[in-house]
Amino acid sequence: xxxxxxxxxxxxxxxxxxxxxxxxxxxxxxxxxxxxxxxxxxxxxxxxxxxxxxxxxxxxxxxxxxxxxxxxxxxxxxxxxxxxxxxxxxxxxxxxxxxxxxxxxxxxxxxxxxxxxxxxxxxxxxxxxxxxxxxxxxxxxxxxxxxxxxxxxxxxxxxxxxxxxxxxxxxxxxxxxxxxxxxxxxxxxxxxxxxxxxxxxxxxxxxxxxxxxxxxxxxxxxxxxxxxxxxxxxxxxxxxxxxxxxxxxxxxxxxxxxxxxxxxxxxxxxxxxxxxxxxxxxxxxxxxxxxxxxxxxxxxxxxxxxxxxxxxxxxxxxxxxxxxxxxxxxxxxxxxxxxxxxxxxxxxxxxxxxxxxxxxxx
Amino acid sequence: xxxxxxxxxxxxxxxxxxxxxxxxxxxxxxxxxxxxxxxxxxxxxxxxxxxxxxxxxxxxxxxxxxxxxxxxxxxxxxxxxxxxxxxxxxxxxxxxxxxxxxxxxxxxxxxxxxxxxxxxxxxxxxxxxxxxxxxxxxxxxxxxxxxxxxxxxxxxxxxxxxxxxxxxxxxxxxxxxxxxxxxxxxxxxxxxxxxxxxxxxxxxxxxxxxxxxxxxxxxxxxxxxxxxxxxxxxxxxxxxxxxxxxxxxxxxxxxxxxxxxxxxxxxxxxxxxxxxxxxxxxxxxxxxxxxxxxxxxxxxxxxxxxxxxxxxxxxxxxxxxxxxxxxxxxxxxxxxxxxxxxxxxxxxxxxxxxxxxxxxxxxxxxxxxxxxxxxxxxxxxxxxxxxxxxxxxxxxxxxxxxxxxxxxxxxxxxxxxxxxxxxxxxxxxxxxxxxxxxxxxxxxxxxxxxxxxxxxxxxxxxxxxxxxxxxxxxxxxxxxxxxxxxxxxxxxxxxxxxxxxxxxxxxxxxxxx
Numbered sequence: 001x002x003x004x005x006x007x008x009x010x011x012x013x014x015x016x017x018x019x020x021x022x023x024x025x026x027x028x029x030x031x032x033x034x035x036x037x038x039x040x041x042x043x044x045x046x047x048x049x050x051x052x053x054x055x056x057x058x059x060x061x062x063x064x065x066x067x068x069x070x071x072x073x074x075x076x077x078x079x080x081x082x083x084x085x086x087x088x089x090x091x092x093x094x095x096x097x098x099x100x101x102x103x104x105x106x107x108x109x110x111x112x113x114x115x116x117x118x119x120x121x122x123x124x125x126x127x128x129x130x131x132x133x134x135x136x137x138x139x140x141x142x143x144x145x146x147x148x149x150x151x152x153x154x155x156x157x158x159x160x161x162x163x164x165x166x167x168x169x170x171x172x173x174x175x176x177x178x179x180x181x182x183x184x185x186x187x188x189x190x191x192x193x194x195x196x197x198x199x200x201x202x203x204x205x206x207x208x209x210x211x212x213x214x215x216x217x218x219x220x221x222x223x224x225x226x227x228x229x230x231x232x233x234x235x236x237x238x239x240x241x242x243x244x245x246x247x248x249x250x251x252x253x254x255x256x257x258x259x260x261x262x263x264x265x266x267x268x269x270x271x272x273x274x275x276x277x278x279x280x281x282x283x284x285x286x287x288x289x290x291x292x293x294x295x296x297x298x299x300x301x302x303x304x305x306x307x308x309x310x311x312x313x314x315x316x317x318x319x320x321x322x323x324x325x326x327x328x329x330x331x332x333x334x335x336x337x338x339x340x341x342x343x344x345x346x347x348x349x350x351x352x353x354x355x356x357x358x359x360x361x362x
Numbered sequence: 363x364x365x366x367x368x369x370x371x372x373x374x375x376x377x378x379x380x381x382x383x384x385x386x387x388x389x390x391x392x393x394x395x396x397x398x399x400x401x402x403x404x405x406x407x408x409x410x411x412x413x414x415x416x417x418x419x420x421x422x423x424x425x426x427x428x429x430x431x432x433x434x435x436x437x438x439x440x441x442x443x444x445x446x447x448x449x450x451x452x453x454x455x456x457x458x459x460x461x462x463x464x465x466x467x468x469x470x471x472x473x474x475x476x477x478x479x480x481x482x483x484x485x486x487x488x489x490x491x492x493x494x495x496x497x498x499x500x501x502x503x504x505x506x507x508x509x510x511x512x513x514x515x516x517x518x519x520x521x522x523x524x525x526x527x528x529x530x531x532x533x534x535x536x537x538x539x540x541x542x543x544x545x546x547x548x549x550x551x552x553x554x555x556x557x558x559x560x561x562x563x564x565x566x567x568x569x570x571x572x573x574x575x576x577x578x579x580x581x582x583x584x585x586x587x588x589x590x591x592x593x594x595x596x597x598x599x600x601x602x603x604x605x606x607x608x609x610x611x612x613x614x615x616x617x618x619x620x621x622x623x624x625x626x627x628x629x630x631x632x633x634x635x636x637x638x639x640x641x642x643x644x645x646x647x648x649x650x651x652x653x654x655x656x657x658x659x660x661x662x663x664x665x666x667x668x669x670x671x672x673x674x675x676x677x678x679x680x681x682x683x684x685x686x687x688x689x690x691x692x693x694x695x696x697x698x699x700x701x702x703x704x705x706x707x708x709x710x711x712x713x714x715x716x717x718x719x720x721x722x723x724x725x726x727x728x729x730x731x732x733x734x735x736x737x738x739x740x741x742x743x744x745x746x747x748x749x750x751x752x753x754x755x756x757x758x759x760x761x762x763x764x765x766x767x768x769x770x771x772x773x774x775x776x777x778x779x780x781x782x783x784x785x786x787x788x789x790x791x792x793x794x795x796x797x798x799x800x801x802x803x804x805x806x807x808x809x810x811x812x813x814x815x816x817x818x819x820x821x822x823x824x825x826x827x828x829x830x831x832x833x834x835x836x837x838x839x840x841x842x843x844x845x846x847x848x849x850x851x852x853x854x855x856x857x858x859x860x861x862x863x864x865x866x867x868x869x870x871x872x873x874x875x
Contacts, residue, residue, distance in 0.1 A: 004421050004667055004672055005421065005671060005672040005676060008421075008672075008675040008676040008678075008679040012675060012682055015679065015685070015686040016686075019682060019685050019686045019689055022693050026474050026693060027471075030470055030474070067468055078460075080467065080468070125463075127464060127467050127468075128463075128467050130467075141534075141700040143701060208701065208704050208706070208707045210704070211707050214874055215873060
């Protein structure tokens with residue numbers, strides 16, 4: 001007698017075998033073949049080769065295979081880059097192949113990796129754990145591919161707010177060009193400075209890719225490519241643009257692109273901001289001293305310091321312009337009726353100085 | 363005394379594995395006789411919803427195609443992977459997207475689990491639709507199964523709700539804009555109230571939208587609402603509905619089947635044997651006092667086999683097949699995750715989840731038609747089928763009544779022709795607003811390609827009703843039109859609608875943006 005369940009037994013057998021084999025495959029993939037594990041095994045053999053002295057042997061003994069990450073809550077950064085870039089702060093590895101090579105230069109000395117992470121300067125996708133997903137190259141659905149070569153200077157501008165910076169020549173050039181050579185601020189606005197007729201540039205470095213029109217861009221679909229081509233010929237990228245063609249050299253276009261990329265909405269906390277040198281048009285060390293001296297921090301939170309009695313000044317520039325701040329410094333009770341602020345006597349010059357300072361370090 | 367008790371204790375301890383096994387498995391071995399097989403079914407909480415014997419037809423894969431089981435299996439996979447994802451997912455606009463990234467990049471097999479969840483969700487929606495079509499074309503909704511058809515309809519709506527609420531949770535651009543479109547569909551009664559100028563007093567659309575989103579836009583409130591619906595309310599509702607649905611299948615006498623499908627003789631293994639004749643003095647199947655006809659009441663168990671093991675082999679086979687298919691899909695294809703949701707950067711085109719794309723196409727003609735009128739007509743119409751078509755016949759056989767196959771084919775061709783024709787016309791020549799720019803919106807609400815399609819389908823069904831003099835055939839005509847319309851509009855909106863909802867032959871022709 002033929003068993004009516006016979007065909008089902010075959011289906012069950014085959015699909016069970018398939019299920020089993022794909023479960024095993026994903027197990028092997030997850031625990032053995034996944035890219036970062038392969039890299040970490042490669043690194044282990046490099047460590048073994050280099051374990052010639054006591055330090056090397058100790059490093060090898062303490063080495064384990066596992067995800068690594070640097071988390072900097074202040075910058076909202078979770079960077080798993082060090083899962084593959086395992087020797088980023090190990091000077092012995094300056095001669096090995098990537099991704100195991102030591103970080104070039106001495107930047108990590110002044111910018112400790114625990115305090116800055118990786119993506120706060122390099123961009124890319126810090127949470128990712130594979131080469132592709134980390135956006136070493138432009139990646140679909142990720143707006144911040146890694147900044148490379150000269151474009152990397154843009155990141156310096158996030159903390160080194162104003163003036164020149166010798167290590168970032170292009171950024172410095174961009175700042176000079178913006179204000180002096182092309183006077184972009186007659187029409188464009190950054191924070192509260194500049195004209196209002198043209199698109200605001202305050203956060204242009206974080207503008208989502210989806211908000212750019214790439215229909216006429218010849219190169220890659222990245223923010224920097226759009227900006228670079230746009231500087232060279234605005235009408236070629238935005239056909240009905242009213243911007244006069246600045247007719248700039250390639251280096252100038254590059255410098256201004258770097259400047260634009262530095263204008264992000266990813267604003268570092270107060271204590272990351274590098275105060276510009278004295279004499280800068282934007283702010284001065286004296287203003288910072290004055291800010292302390294007048295006792296603002298007794299009540300107001302500013303960056304990671306200050307009291308809790310008054311409003312937090314962290315997002316001040318998003319709410320107040322220079323004019324309002326100046327009026328407030330002169331007569332707080334007129335600007336905010338019912339304010340509980342202690343009376344402070346400030347000259348016009350002092351009020352001006354504090355206004356510029358508060359705006360510049362945001 | 364103490365000595366005996368201690369000995370007894372030790373004896374019990376030594377035999378613990380055996381007694382535990384006996385208590386747990388009860389039978390304690392593979393059933394050998396039919397009596398033991400029926401006990402295996404009957405004494406098990408999970409199996410006892412089955413009858414102990416099952417008709418041979420039930421085991422025929424071409425009768426049901428296993429679609430209900432596939433939907434159930436997907437639901438089980440979804441529950442398991444869903445609970446695993448819940449461990450890592452954080453339902454807050456600040457953290458949701460980051461937690462998706464962490465599930466992808468750091469949670470062991472996290473991406474795989476998410477893929478499984480995504481693909482089995484799609485599979486479940488497809489299986490539920492297909493199961494409804496199967497039940498319709500085998501006339502399995504007829505008495506006494508009318509109520510179960512309604513339960514099934516409620517399950518269809520719950521399944522769509524589950525899939526839709528889950529769509530928002532990744533909080534990426536795809537999710538955000540799909541739900542924005544979905545919420546606007548909920549808002550669509552406003553087209554009518556606006557046209558009548560009564561929105562200020564009566565605004566059911568705005569109410570629906572705010573009820574869904576907890577605000578006027580998709581934000582934190584919407585996310586937490588969708589999350590609670592997705593992980594608690596709707597699964598619970600579906601679980602209850604599934605239980606009732608299965609219970610009713612049993613109580614309605616198993617799968618629908620014709621009166622006496624194989625005559626007086628039972629067929630098994632090519633042999634025809636006499637049907638078991640019940641003794642007048644014996645009561646069969648007291649436990650199965652249910653409506654409808656099934657083997658154990660006043661009939662012999664003709665053409666039945668024991669559920670254990672035959673039916674359970676079949677069920678396990680379908681279950682494992684579903685698992686295998688979703689595993690393979692998940693191994694090779696990653697679930698999409700686009701950029702983080704950004705209200706200031708609209709996706710163009712912004713498309714609803716695929717099963718709502720047919721509606722979105724209709725909404726593009728008239729929001730009220732696509733968002734309210736047609737879904738309402740479709741749901742009410744589907745619900746009424748078993749109550750309007752009550753003449754027995756054709757149960758459990760694909761397009762089983764005379765002329766049904768012919769009507770189904772004719773309706774398929776007719777629906778294809780009028781739907782494609784109407785779409786082509788609309789794309790080439792536009793619609794009322796295009797010809798009469800100042801026309802009152804009420805005209806467009808009343809006359810648009812959507813309402814016209816409804817009329818064309820209904821008219822065809824009435825024609826069949828009159829010509830063929832059969833309610834069942836009219837229902838077949840209408841249902842076939844509905845299926846073709848749903849499928850075609852879904853396909854059309856998926857493939858041929860590009861930025862600004864304009865027509866393109868292929869997505870590759872969309873303008874670069």
